[in-house]
Amino acid sequence: MRNHVAAAHHVALHRHHHRQHATHAVHRPVNRFLGLPLGVAIALVWANTVPEPYFRLAQSLSFGVNDIGMALFVGLIMQEIVEATMEGGALHSWRRWTLPLIAAAGGIAGSAGTYLAYVNGRYEAILSTGWPIACAIDVAAAYYVLKAIMPRSGILPFVLLLGIATDLFGMLIVAVWRPAVAAPEGGAALLLVALGLAGAMRTLKVRAFWPYLAICGPLSWLAFFRDGLHPAFALVPIVPFLPHEPRKLDLLADPPDDDAVHHFEHEWNTLVQVVLFLFGLVNGGVILKGYDTGTWALMLAALVGRPAGILAAIGLALAAGWHLPGRIGWRQLVVAAYAASTGFTFALFFASGILYTGPLLAQLTIGALATAVGPLLAIGIARLAGVGRFSRAS
């Protein structure tokens, strides 16, 4: 009898753990990435029903969200990359980077080339300035759609590296983009002070994260702002000074809650969610009939140019003697290329950093939102080609 009860208890416990695991798997992406789409959805409804109050609020929040709040988001991204590139981290070996880097270069060339060809072919050269937006990859979307299709495939780290490399390139462009800002105003000196303080804290083995952020962060922000760099990137030079732990390439997974660094990341996650919600709310609202040439250019670039560029670059690399990770073939690559075709979060971020209020921003915002169909295309292709969970053998 006791054995029977124990067995029943064991089964119940197993079921509970299983349910808990499944719930956790669903909650993880929802907790970390739902803020932005939720903000965008509210903004879209609002902008298309009572536009004037929406745009008034969006413009009044724009600086606080895009230039201050988003520094937290960029800082968090930087934190993940720094840890992954440390010794023992998944990105430490440059050999792993080579093929994804080649694929990223192909994707950038494909998307930027397609975008520029389209807008210039339509004689709307003024839209040319938006080409970095066409390069953006929503790494989270790519990751989760591929994880859903091919949960244990080597394609996951490959696409993560591709996405990170592409977005780093885009972020570099956006950080230095603001050409119209006045001449440097002593930002370099301020940045040196911030770095010096961060270095001193590191030497003194300060484990708490907040002194780095509360003291060095604002100084760095002011330095970026005064010298015409996008201040949302202000934490990028500070984050490497924080104490870190090497990270396996599961960048989007929850980190272990066992030290000051990860404590910092846990605390930040809530704030970043709030910031991303506000970012979606401020930047995602667009009157839908504002679509125009830029919208089509961006969609074409993301959904055709980028996959074509990625696949062409990989083809060339293979012809030159590189090898794909094990058990990855062209069908998996096509699915992966389409999983990476959505720009969404990063496209919105790049757009807000490059363009100012007005019709150009509106049409490119619609394009950035519309690239959200990329993951659906990836699932459709996977289904047609029998890839991953759609494999005919399984």
Added chain:
Amino acid sequence: MRRAVVILAVLLSAGGFAPAAQNPALQGPVPSRVEGPAPSRVEGLPARSDSLKFAVIGDNGNGDKTEYDVGQQMAAARAKFPFDMVLMLGDNMYGRQDPQDFVTKFERPYAALLQAGVLFYASLGNHDNQNNRFYKGFNMGGERYFSYVKKNVRFFVLDSNVLDPQQRSWLDEALGRAREDWKICYFHHPLYSDAGRHGSDVSLRVTLEPLLVKHGVNVVFSGHDHIYERIKPQKGIAYFVAGSGGELRRGDTHPSGMTAAYFDQDNAFMLVEVAGDELFFEAVARSGTTVDSGVIRRQANQTGATQ
């Protein structure tokens, strides 16, 4: 959680217009309601000898027959109404913009006017190459946004494609300095429009309108939507959409409560005369028919609101 609240808090802190009578020649549907005082009908423009006279075209540079027809009609109108300048509301050039295109899409359609010494002052539309601001015939002095004075009117020409903070600051300052009787702004994208394809650019409006109101701008001309529309005064400012100087989107207007008059059945251009405290206007179709007309009166002590 307390930190989230603190961050959230930081983020959060961070002329007289008398509507004209509907012209019987109006070919498009006539809006049923006209607000304000009884409209004073204006038959033609006074064409006073000392007034400022100009024409307005938008979205014209397609090089098609429609553009040439409008050009001819403008030249014909000039015989009776001797304007010596033309405001261009953007999309001055569609498609290819090589040197030959400046001939076929600008110099030839308006040859009669150019030969008579009429000056064209262009703003940039989304189809215009930004380098066109250096083209002499557009009189932009190589600037995306600029200001100039004619008689008692100061014109402010904006680049609504990219409304960067520098342009906003410039406009604020330039409007604040202006001492002329009339302040007229023109740019490509309309702040108010009832056209179905594009319509009002509300994000632009939220940014620009407070400046226009603050500094007492009297009239705003825009294009982009390929129709003619006169909007009822908004916060004291008269708005016109005149984007059918070559392109046309027939039947695209969806009149609303803010519509004063519209015409979307054929291409059209505008004739405007500023005489003292009055601004007379006519919208003329490609056929030569006047499709809308009226007068805007400026109050002598005006600080922004037109009446």
